[in-house]
Amino acid sequence: EVQLVESGGALVQPGRSLRLSCTASGFIFGDYAMSWFRQAPGEGLEWVGFIRGKAYVYGGTIQYAASVKDRFTISRDDSNSVAYLQMNSLKTEDTAVYYCGRGGHCSTTTCPLVIDYWGQGTLVTVSS
Amino acid sequence: DIVMTQSPDSLAVSLGERATINCKSSQSVLYSSNNKNYLAWYKQTPGQPPKLLISWASTRESGVPDRFSGSGSATDFTLTISSLQAEDVAVYYCKQYYSPPLTFGGGTKVEIK
Numbered sequence: 001e002v003q004l005v006e007s008g009g010a011l012v013q014p015g016r017s018l019r020l021s022c023t024a025s026g027f028i029f030g031d032y033a034m035s036w037f038r039q040a041p042g043e044g045l046e047w048v049g050f051i052r053g054k055a056y057v058y059g060g061t062i063q064y065a066a067s068v069k070d071r072f073t074i075s076r077d078d079s080n081s082v083a084y085l086q087m088n089s090l091k092t093e094d095t096a097v098y099y100c101g102r103g104g105h106c107s108t109t110t111c112p113l114v115i116d117y118w119g120q121g122t123l124v125t126v127s128s
Numbered sequence: 129d130i131v132m133t134q135s136p137d138s139l140a141v142s143l144g145e146r147a148t149i150n151c152k153s154s155q156s157v158l159y160s161s162n163n164k165n166y167l168a169w170y171k172q173t174p175g176q177p178p179k180l181l182i183s184w185a186s187t188r189e190s191g192v193p194d195r196f197s198g199s200g201s202a203t204d205f206t207l208t209i210s211s212l213q214a215e216d217v218a219v220y221y222c223k224q225y226y227s228p229p230l231t232f233g234g235g236t237k238v239e240i241k
Contacts, residue, residue, distance in 0.1 A: 035230070044221065044232055044233075044234050044235045045170075045172075045178065045221055045223075045232045045235075046232070047228075047229055047230040047231065047232070050228075050230075063228045063229075065229050066229070099177050099178075104225075112166065112225060113225040113228075113230055114168055114180070114183045114184075114225060115168070115170075115178075115180060115223075116180050116183075116189070117180075118177035118178055118179075119177060120176075120177055121177055
């Protein structure tokens with residue numbers, strides 16, 4: 001059974017840092033891209049960024065939404081099936097539930113970002 | 129960036145009736161080399177993460193009831209619930225994965241009339 005469990009959410013002050021983890025099980029982690037999304041209270045879904053799987057010709061490629069570029073960093077530890085979201089210089093507008101998502105399955109030539117499994121989310125509140 | 133526009137914002141439908149949600153992209157999400165539309169539909173209920181219903185515009189995920197169907201191509205897409213059930217009350221989102229940044233529609237809230 002595929003499972004994704006986020007952790008690390010907390011109440012933090014503006015300007016501080018936080019690292020979220022997404023621990024995966026039930027599939028070959030390294031074969032998949034992993035993405036992060038967020039949802040502010042009462043709002044819609046926003047993509048944060050992704051990191052592609054190593055099988056893809058551009059394996060390990062990372063891309064970010066403009067709103068977080070240069071502040072957030074995504075990484076992965078394939079040996080332990082964990083994806084990370086390092087968040088620096090946090091702003092009040094970063095307050096949201098953060099979700100990790102699996103997808104897609106990466107071959108050498110394709111890595112379509114169909115998010116087929118999601119974690120339950122972890123709440124990040126940025127407030128003084 | 130590809131802008132995804134959903135309509136309507138909300139929809140009230142009687143049990144057993146059809147619900148139709150539209151999604152329009154600001155540019156084509158049809159990849160010519162494989163003739164696939166890079167468009168997915170998700171369902172979200174309060175306090176829960178999104179659930180993938182349909183990928184590639186019309187491919188229903190395993191376990192998703194066949195009353196859910198997706199159609200459309202290039203820039204215009206539709207999610208149809210053929211016979212609304214109580215458990216279908218949710219917010220539905222379309223999402224393009226043709227090119228980063230991945231973008232979602234604003235969501236359509238489906239309720240029982």
